[in-house]
Amino acid sequence: MARRLWAVLGACALVACGEPANPPGDDNVVITDNVSGNSVPAGIEVDVSYHTLDNGLRVVLSEDHTVPTATVAVYYGVGFRNEPRNRTGFAHLFEHLMFQGSENLPKGDFDALIYGSGGVNNGSTRFDFTNYYEVVPSNALEAILWAEGDRMRAPIIDQEVLENQQGVVTNEVLVNVINQPYGGWIWIDLPMLANENWHNAHNFYGDLSDLQAANLEDVQAFFDTYYAPNNAVIVVAGDIDSAQTLEWIEREFGSIPASEPAPPVDISEPRQEEEKFGEMYDRLAPQPALGFGYHMPERGTPEYYAMAVIDQILIQGDDSLLNQRLVNEEGYGSSVFGGINLLGNMYNYNGPMLWSVGMIHDDDYSHEDIMTTVDEVIETLRTEPVTQEQLDRAITKLRSQFYGFVDSSTRFGLVDLLAVFALFDDDPGRINRIEEGFDQVTPELVLATAQEYLRPTNRSVLRVIPDPDGSLSGDEADEASDEPADVSPYADQ
Structure with missing residues (x-):
């Protein structure tokens, strides 16, 4: 039987006992925008x-x-x-x-x-x-x-x-x-x-x-x-x-005994070769929504850092390309959101991951309209290098975000990074080398990464369709029940 409709909107979902998906940070580290010609600090220690x-x-x-x-x-x-x-x-x-x-x-x-x-x-x-x-x-x-x-x-x-x-x-x-x-x-x-x-x-x-x-x-x-x-x-x-x-x-x-090592779990994913589409019906949604995701490069590779730059250029901030086009120019919806690892940050995972984008959109526009516009924007990154100005601005924003994690007054972001680098890499000192990865990103690397990882055959697209009376999903008979209808068509994978 198909599984139930699950959800909380967006990247700020609470997964457990109330911790935000991204650890809180104080934006008290000032970084000079190197787009203006001023230098960025050499780094942290x-x-x-x-x-x-x-x-x-x-x-x-x-x-x-x-x-x-x-x-x-x-x-x-x-x-x-x-x-x-x-x-x-x-x-x-x-x-x-x-x-x-x-x-x-x-x-x-x-x-x-x-x-x-x-x-x-x-x-x-x-x-x-x-x-x-x-x-x-x-x-x-x-x-x-x-x-x-x-x-x-x-x-x-x-x-x-x-x-x-x-x-x-x-x-x-x-x-x-x-x-x-x-x-x-x-x-x-x-x-x-x-x-x-x-x-x-x-x-x-x-x-x-x-x-x-x-x-x-x-x-x-x-x-x-x-x-x-x-x-x-x-x-x-x-x-x-x-x-x-x-x-x-x-x-x-020190006196707590060790256990036998946990059995290894194969979490590998095959290379996606065909675009995937899914639909789900939501009785509570007032408007349709559209989400799509691309499989990420392996964590820690040069392409991984290039995808972080692409994320900044395409989706992060009011000046991002997808926000400018989908929201400000076309008016499909009031906002667009997304990122790498919506249940944390780009550093604290250790396996296959999606770069995801979502928006709730007006009834007057179809998902085909929106995805056509998305393709037009993304293809610009797949056909010509970003400018040095775009690259510098994205890296400045990434540095600012990283410094915010490390310099939080609660130190939540700091201990999170130290812990995951020890847990995943046996190397908590990696925190002092993160910026080296961004420094090695070039316009040519961004172009090559976009060509491979932003290809349509690496994408999965999921629509949310409002269904207040259950008629679209064929679940009218469930209306008298206190339980939500089982509607997700692929949840039993």
């Missing part, structure tokens, strides 16, 4: 100290005494792609379970410890990791490390906790997705259309029947496999003494 404990736990420390707080983040190498078949949404469900208390901190005491010290905490689940993080006054750091160690060693997960969080996650899906117009159209359903491999193409927020079918045996197996120190990274950044912090981490985490 983040303090990075990297260690590995005997049990395999990777530790990243970064001293910065400008703000008297410490940010702690524990990242586990498990996300949506790792969850088992017939247990869609399980990685996200398990993230919730880890907030329900541990051996020495019963439910509620972890939050009380954080908030009582004047701090904040949260967590999220993404494609390739699950994370838990806190910001506290630096004098509370030792206690927070003890609490995180207790959670990694012995979380309390029993039948009562499982049933409670199954209900919580089910309600979250209903509120954030099923009962929202447009739902997960662009960030759940479009990847399900574009990808062939189940691990990239399933409903990662969770089919309700799968969520309810999870049992304690599933929970224990998942914990034993993925929530072990040798599958984790801990990052501590801020007003810290690195030597003392490492001693505390060794004391609190």
Whole structure:
């Protein structure tokens, strides 16, 4: 049976316990626009100290005494792609379970410890990791490390906790997705259309029947496999003494036993050779919507950095080419949005990814009208090099965004980058070399990248069709039900 209509509009969807898709940052790093002829700063230098404990736990420390707080983040190498078949949404469900208390901190005491010290905490689940993080006054750091160690060693997960969080996650899906117009159209359903491999193409927020079918045996197996120190990274950044912090981490985490390495998961995608089309009917949508996505180059390659430049030129900001043409000139809709990795940022994923674009458009225009205009804009990048001015402006914006991540007062963006570079690349020092990738992008590389990755045969297009009475989808009989109709035609891939 086709799966239900999922959704929350746009790139600002909440995936877990309330963390924004992009970590918040303070735009307090001023970058001179080199288009005007002024030079851009040579770069940044983040303090990075990297260690590995005997049990395999990777530790990243970064001293910065400008703000008297410490940010702690524990990242586990498990996300949506790792969850088992017939247990869609399980990685996200398990993230919730880890907030329900541990051996020495019963439910509620972890939050009380954080908030009582004047701090904040949260967590999220993404494609390739699950994370838990806190910001506290630096004098509370030792206690927070003890609490995180207790959670990694012995979380309390029993039948009562499982049933409670199954209900919580089910309600979250209903509120954030099923009962929202447009739902997960662009960030759940479009990847399900574009990808062939189940691990990239399933409903990662969770089919309700799968969520309810999870049992304690599933929970224990998942914990034993993925929530072990040798599958984790801990990052501590801020007003810290690195030597003392490492001693505390060794004391609190060093005795936790390693597990057998998690079995490898094949997440590879074949090269797309034909354009794909999909339709979904939405009873709550007041207007039609259109989304499309192209498979990205491999993360970290020269073409990957060139696609980041293309993203800036085509879709980011009021002056972007697609916004100018689709919104300002043609008036198809009031806005257009998109980017690389709508559930995070261009750095924090480790597998196949889409560059995605979406817009809600006026009833007077067909999707054929819009895609014809899109093709006209994109073909300009596939047939002639961008100007040096366009390239410089895009790279300036990318630098500004990157500095915003790194220089956030909460340090969420900083610890996120340090954690994923340690988790995916075993190299948190990569944070100090990111700008080198942008510096190597040329107009010729942008042209070659556009020719290969913006070809129509690498594209998937998904329409959202308003269907207030269910007549278009043939689900009129479901109107008396409290449950939404099963309408997505490809969701059982």
